[in-house]
Amino acid sequence: MKQLFYLLFVTLIISGIPELKAEDGYRLWLRYDFISDTQVLNLYTKSVKGWIIQGDSPTLRVAGNELQMGLNGLLGKNIPEISSVKKSGIIVAGTPENSQLIASLNLRERLASVGNEGYLIVSTKYRNKKIIVIAANKDAGVLYGVFHFLRLMQTHQSISGLSIESVPKTKIRILNHWDNLNRTVERGYAGLSLWDWKSLPDSVSPRYIDYARANASAGINGTALTNVNANALVLTKEYLQKVAALADIFRPYGIKVYLTARFSAPVEIGKLKTADPLDNDVVDWWKKKVDEIYSYIPDFGGFLVKANSEGQPGPQNYKRTHAEGANMLADAVAPHNGIVMWRAFVYDNNVPDDRAKQAYNEFVPLDGKFRNNVLIQVKNGPVDFQPREPFHPLFGAMPGTPLMPEFQITQEYLGSSVHLVFLAPLYEECLKSDTYVRGKGSLVAKVIDGTLDNHQLTAMAGVSNVGNERNWTGHPFAQANWYAFGRLAWDPYLGSGEVAGEWIRMTYTNDNETVQRISKMMLESREITVNYMTPLGLHHIMYAGHHYGPGPWVNRGRQDWTSVYYHRADSTGIGFNRTSSGSNAVSQYFPPVRDIYENIETCPENLLLWFHHVPWDYKLESGRTLWDEICYRYDEGVKSVRWLHGEWTRSKDFIDPDRFEKVQSLLVKQERDAKIWKDGCILYFQTFSKRPIPGGLEKPVYDLDYYRNHEYTDIPGIR
């Protein structure tokens, strides 16, 4: 059945005149369409005549399938699997262990440095015939190497004289699905959950295989299937059988399955009276439960836990620490080599301190108290996935504990799946932030890849944006954020531009001019969104509930969920004073970072209002006053969406009509909503600044009441 599914792709790919194909986006970046550039095609055709994968395993089989499908599609003819190298132009893939051919190639030394998941791609000779070797120590590495090799061809790179060595810099590269068991997805904007729990385990959608292919091709090797706002039901026998069916499908692709553990599960499904992590019955219940899980899923990855945050139960309900809670679970999974990812996203409106400081305050004292199979999962910034935040001060502040970043791929605060926003620059900004913890160059990336504090257990998490929409992510460009997360998890030092280029070439076109044009659109898109949503360090001023449109006026309900808590606009100025004269959140950063943020003159302007309450007439680098600059940025944001629209229109000839039109229609909405953000925010802040909107900028279309009362009817997601 699986075989058939792959072959559909081949059939599709071989079948036809490319112009005839409708493109619904289902194939993501794994399109393998016939190469229409004849020069490139001829070069490749000369170099690729056949392929061999010696040895047999589920992973090698899917690697072979992928190679077959990719080569046949790209080259438009059958590239046969052969049994021995009798001519030049053979792709040889495998491990020294399974493949005599690979073992004979004297790669031992180079392979020694690539570990369990890395690979080599090397042009060499075997019995005087030219071959391209994809070699790894383990089968998973072979699969990753095959995807890399196909990517070279998909992106029209040279495949002669290859000498590539690639090793993932983090051990666990995991998607977090905030998917509920009823198939709704929290902050999901692409339809229902992929996991059709009601049909599982009896019936298995072929789509699960394509999900696994997509992940493996981007380097992702883990998936936490369920929402961090967890439901204990997933830990019952009935659901574990369903989870096992998914795990069986993902396993050949090197992907492990993880689950969210509801801390109160012993009470809810175990009928215990307590979930106290130091209670013997509780400890015992989790041990047995974990043993049961592993009886269904022998390579189960472990647990992801949100505890004592936003109403979720946790160890503090029993006056225990996060460490005591995490360690109890860690001890249960340790005999099976499982891990626990414990989220640091904790804050409480009953704590009088600045919300941005609370995770640090709670977790730093626990440094060194966690078992060695526990990772602390830290959001990129200290509040909550805003269009721009400074890096989280926990990075570097817990040297005795492995930290993993949690990035959001789904666009909760960045226009859902309506706005074109490429998030790699956001991830990159965080990863390349310098904590200065061990002097200059102590990048967040080095905290994460373990090199700064010498941790072996390393990981990166991304909150998934995929759903059961045909094109997976709703916005065609949102696919790029899934891809980019995987690539940056593999190598946190990659540049956004490189990732964008790969994705565009694989997903849309290899026309150089178009690639450059779209790349520029993508690379600027996040800053554009920051401008029309939250310029200059503003944050958390969105509509309550759906987080889509502007809501700087939100002032009711729990204080740390209002906007006025964050922007603090008044007649004197705007911004949250987090310096030593304010909440002193700056103190959580290591010098000189804290000093740079503390000083209004050195604080980066893109974080100015995050750290400072700034007078309306304060002069910025542009020479404008703060008030004028705010207006200017909002206006610039809107204008830039129009620029995006123009650039996309100019790309028309190189984009298939279905996806072209889809993006066009979304850009119309993005412009409409950028204007609503601009007008709503400017008019609202103007009630404090009492200053005119600078001349030359577009005047607001309606008055403030209109924006305050505006109800969207077309935000994606199920409500």
Next chain:
Amino acid sequence: MKQLFYLLFVTLIISGIPELKAEDGYRLWLRYDFISDTQVLNLYTKSVKGWIIQGDSPTLRVAGNELQMGLNGLLGKNIPEISSVKKSGIIVAGTPENSQLIASLNLRERLASVGNEGYLIVSTKYRNKKIIVIAANKDAGVLYGVFHFLRLMQTHQSISGLSIESVPKTKIRILNHWDNLNRTVERGYAGLSLWDWKSLPDSVSPRYIDYARANASAGINGTALTNVNANALVLTKEYLQKVAALADIFRPYGIKVYLTARFSAPVEIGKLKTADPLDNDVVDWWKKKVDEIYSYIPDFGGFLVKANSEGQPGPQNYKRTHAEGANMLADAVAPHNGIVMWRAFVYDNNVPDDRAKQAYNEFVPLDGKFRNNVLIQVKNGPVDFQPREPFHPLFGAMPGTPLMPEFQITQEYLGSSVHLVFLAPLYEECLKSDTYVRGKGSLVAKVIDGTLDNHQLTAMAGVSNVGNERNWTGHPFAQANWYAFGRLAWDPYLGSGEVAGEWIRMTYTNDNETVQRISKMMLESREITVNYMTPLGLHHIMYAGHHYGPGPWVNRGRQDWTSVYYHRADSTGIGFNRTSSGSNAVSQYFPPVRDIYENIETCPENLLLWFHHVPWDYKLESGRTLWDEICYRYDEGVKSVRWLHGEWTRSKDFIDPDRFEKVQSLLVKQERDAKIWKDGCILYFQTFSKRPIPGGLEKPVYDLDYYRNHEYTDIPGIR
């Protein structure tokens, strides 16, 4: 863009070796796969060399596209569109008005009898060349004829010596989508609504075209897009623009769009103080609203209304009658040739009478009081889409008013999209019921097609089962219910077996033995389900809320929503006495039907407990007591599901693996749930009968408490 989409099909179809194709069910019964039976293929290839459609219109264009796609796919080569008949083997399609060729063929007389939607398919000669003519008076008829002709080939029927005349027997053949604006679907079991309101009107899914193709191919010409439990928002300008975008797509396929009208809309979106249908402002508001609707959708079909039922507002809120409410809307749409479909599904727990009688009691006195553009929409039976009900007593009882039946295609009470239940026999049973209103032969079908009471406005409605699941309907066999509804709406006298045969051949295989095997499965499937759910006239004993599993013990809440209200089991017997000594619902039927139902000896056993409270030891035709027969029927139901499973397994070689496995896995669940129905119901009723389960039958697996407390976790649908 549309063109491209069609061509994808062609590409898919031409491309490949059939064995290589994964089949996800998306293509429904319009698969047009290459004919592998060489004898059939050769015959067809000789007879079909090219095609001509003279004239141009959106409908003729889609007819041409379909013909091209179908012929190329079935015959595996390009069958060219040509400009004149120079050799034999040409398909000529069109209308005399648009096609000189058709006009010259002397078909005037035959065409006179086929109306606006009917067509002829005739083998004839033109200038001494053999041609096949698909002729109609209007373009829509040409499209229907093309689908019919392709169906002949899809089902391997002869295409020589053709002389087919087909005319729809009802004017409006309409799907009712119970789709909410947030994309959930009430009683929908196939994912979210197809209508992506948030993307409309800017972005239009190619899927809408395939929805229209599927409908047109089955003869469906209308679609009510929104839930009868209505949301007034759909009548706002913003939504009307979205509706118009859909109407534009459906129009070439002969499909009109209808909306549900929330009776209180003038208050909710019109800011009026009342929705009283006799209030001048209200009348005026609806007139203007309707004018606005027609400004967006010039061929808007009209309104479907659920009023004063299950909490919906209606004219009775203002002490007006259903006729006064319906007529007010009818007057508003009449200038635009619109219609109103007013539902008779009304009942009230504050009315002390038998729920089954209430619609009749309310509506019969209104006969003749409705405007001539109003249809009364009557469910097939007097309660609510049960596995078996007698025909609704309103059929025949309102000769002065056009009645249209409402069938349920979605399986609310028939196993959601988990159970294999072919519903054509249920529809057929109702349509072929004899009301005896004008003597023997006064079939429900004749009430509906207008021949009994000489009505010109005729219609049939089906509550849709489609959603955004890839295969449209969840269960692969549920597609057949969509198809069957359309075919029976076109011709209410068709037999279920004929429809099943067509569908199987188009959807799965033309292997005769397999067609017969699957046809038998389908034709027996509904009776099997009646047996394990509600044998012998039992009804409405399902689980409260989801209506999926058994709940004969349900006895709380609103009385006419409990099960005990309907089965009335006690120590003396079981069943609802609706004879003259009971609720006297039988009196609503015309003699001799009422007498047949009244008399326990003549009442059909399959409706026995619908009309009679029967002693446990009453002897049935089988020679068994009632109690034993109940047990026997439940047991038989379960055994028959196993038989279904066996028959399906035997069909394996002729079914593509993906759909084969999908159905297999669903049959496993169906057997599991049939047993739960059987055991739960038998054990519960045994608490009244106090009699043993007859020897030889399978003993219940658990005790009654288990079934009473059983919670399903895998019923389709979003809750």
